[in-house]
Amino acid sequence: MYSFSPAFPEQLKCSGRAFRVFPLGQMHLNSGLTIQFAILILPIGSLSEAIEKADAKPLLHILRHSPFRWPVLESNIGPEGVWSERKFSLLQTLATFRGQYSNSVFIRLYVSPDDKVSKEHILKLDQATLSLAVREDYLENSTEAKSYRDALYKFMVDTAVLLGANRSRAEHDMKSVLKLEIKVAEIMIPHENRTSEAMYNKMNISQLNAMIPQFDWLGYIKKVIDVRLYPNLKDVDLSENVVVRVPQYFKDLFRILGAERKK
DSSP states (O other), rough: OOOTTTTTTTTHHHTTSSOOOOSSSSOOOOTHHHHTTTTTTHHHHHHHHHHHHHHHHHHHHHHHSSOOOOOGGGHOOGGOOOOOOTTOOHHHHHHHHHHHHHOOOOOEEEEEOOOTTTTTTTEEEEEEEOSSOOOTEEEEEOOHHHHHHHHHHHHHHHHHHHHTTTTTHHHHHHHHHHHHHHHHHHOOOOOOOOOTTTTEEEEEEEHHHHTTSSHHHHHHHHHHOOOOOGGGGTTTTTOOOEEEEEHHHHHHHHHHHHHHHOO
């Protein structure tokens, strides 16, 4: 039923720059269609190999799982793949991508030495990357930047259609996806402002919750952290210290997500 061309990823390279990641999976964090599509991010090489080996079946199987359901495919994926607002959890979706697939969506969580106490390791929270290689590709009006956005949009639409989506709906929904990524790019902290001093904002999780109460930070951290690698974090609680490298980004991010429609 699904026929994929192994040459399809080459269309991205023709724009002059290969995309670093491939947004493919869903569309409804707080925004349903808009956000979840930006969540499933796969390397182009991995996608190409998977497509050549097994067509779309493994991916469609993943998209039937609750955290990954994609509304644009609802008419084709079957009742088991229908997205439910009642069952959807932003935390569960983000944590599953990070914990099971090592894909950081919107939030990058990791452990590294404390910048001011180098002998100690500490949790750090940072902004994640987007689909295009650099932030400026979303924001500049140059012919080159526009061509990258056009290529990404076409890639998303064509991929949804190849997976069974109606083209007109895919075109409509992917416009919302691209608009969301542009909004997130606008609030990302640019490289020149990412100084060591500006990015060292140490606090405990309880203080982080007070600063950004829209998200269950402790719940996310518990789901994501691999306690086999970091056994000392097995019983992490609200008193645990974290370095929030981009507090303004997170404030703006959850303001944006909170304003998005759920479907």
